[in-house]
Amino acid sequence: DAGVIQSPRHEVTEMGQEVTLRCKPISGHDYLFWYRQTMMRGLELLIYFNNNVPIDDSGMPEDRFSAKMPNASFSTLKIQPSEPRDSAVYFCASSPSAGLAGYYEQYFGPGTRLTVT
Amino acid sequence: ELKVEQNPLFLSMQEGKNYTIYCNYSTTSDRLYWYRQDPGKSLESLFVLLSNGAVKQEGRLMASLDTKARLSTLHITAAVHDLSATYFCAVDEGGGADGLTFGKGTHLIIQP
Numbered sequence: 254d255a256g257v258i259q260s261p262r263h264e265v266t267e268m269g270q271e272v273t274l275r276c277k278p279i280s281g282h283d284y285l286f287w288y289r290q291t292m293m294r295g296l297e298l299l300i301y302f303n304n305n306v307p308i309d310d311s312g313m314p315e316d317r318f319s320a321k322m323p324n325a326s327f328s329t330l331k332i333q334p335s336e337p338r339d340s341a342v343y344f345c346a347s348s349p350s351a352g353l354a355g356y357y358e359q360y361f362g363p364g365t366r367l368t369v370t
Numbered sequence: 371e372l373k374v375e376q377n378p379l380f381l382s383m384q385e386g387k388n389y390t391i392y393c394n395y396s397t398t399s400d401r402l403y404w405y406r407q408d409p410g411k412s413l414e415s416l417f418v419l420l421s422n423g424a425v426k427q428e429g430r431l432m433a434s435l436d437t438k439a440r441l442s443t444l445h446i447t448a449a450v451h452d453l454s455a456t457y458f459c460a461v462d463e464g465g466g467a468d469g470l471t472f473g474k475g476t477h478l479i480i481q482p
Binding site: 286295301312344356357358360363 | 472
């Protein structure tokens with residue numbers, strides 16, 4: 254398996270522009286998570302989906318952020334309009350159901366480094 | 371609100387030495403995860419600890435979990451330069467795949 258795929262890997266945009274980050278989870282995984290990593294705040298959970306349905310978006314910082322998962326193999330995180338404080342590395346992770354293992358091991362994608370100028 | 375605290379946040383040590391990274395958390399969860407992150411890279415899963423008293427070892431790294439003390443440790447034995455990285459502990463709040471709450475990370479530098 255190719256693992257979790259994210260695109261683009263790097264994005265530089267100007268303040269006020271719309272930014273769309275993309276994620277393809279590992280096939281067969283039921284859960285998809287979006288995290289943000291900054292020096293100041295560390296790694297933060299933004300939102301997660303189970304079977305394509307958003308379960309908890311309490312970590313989404315503002316209404317400027319939105320996420321969708323139209324099918325089991327694709328998710329987007331959109332920021333509109335973008336601001337300099339949105340500059341961060343955004344990670345997507347996916348996980349299978351716990352099953353007999355009893356835990357949800359998350360597999361992280363390579364991340365998208367976003368710079369908003 | 372779940373809190374996960376790691377210490378130290380920064381550690382510089384010499385090859386061949388032993389050291390321990392500590393992870394305290396505020397929930398009753400009995401599932402704790404350790405990840406490694408190299409500069410500019412993604413997170414790599416190291417250990418998953420699922421119960422009180424769990425101990426796992428891989429090479430020079432050993433992780434343990436004390437759920438009563440809400441404490442996990444990551445012990446490094448006879449450190450080598452290749453172990454230089456940032457190490458994160460993370461906790462899920464149990465009951466399902468609620469996403470992970472991460473500590474701030476321990477930036478470890480091992481000098482020859």
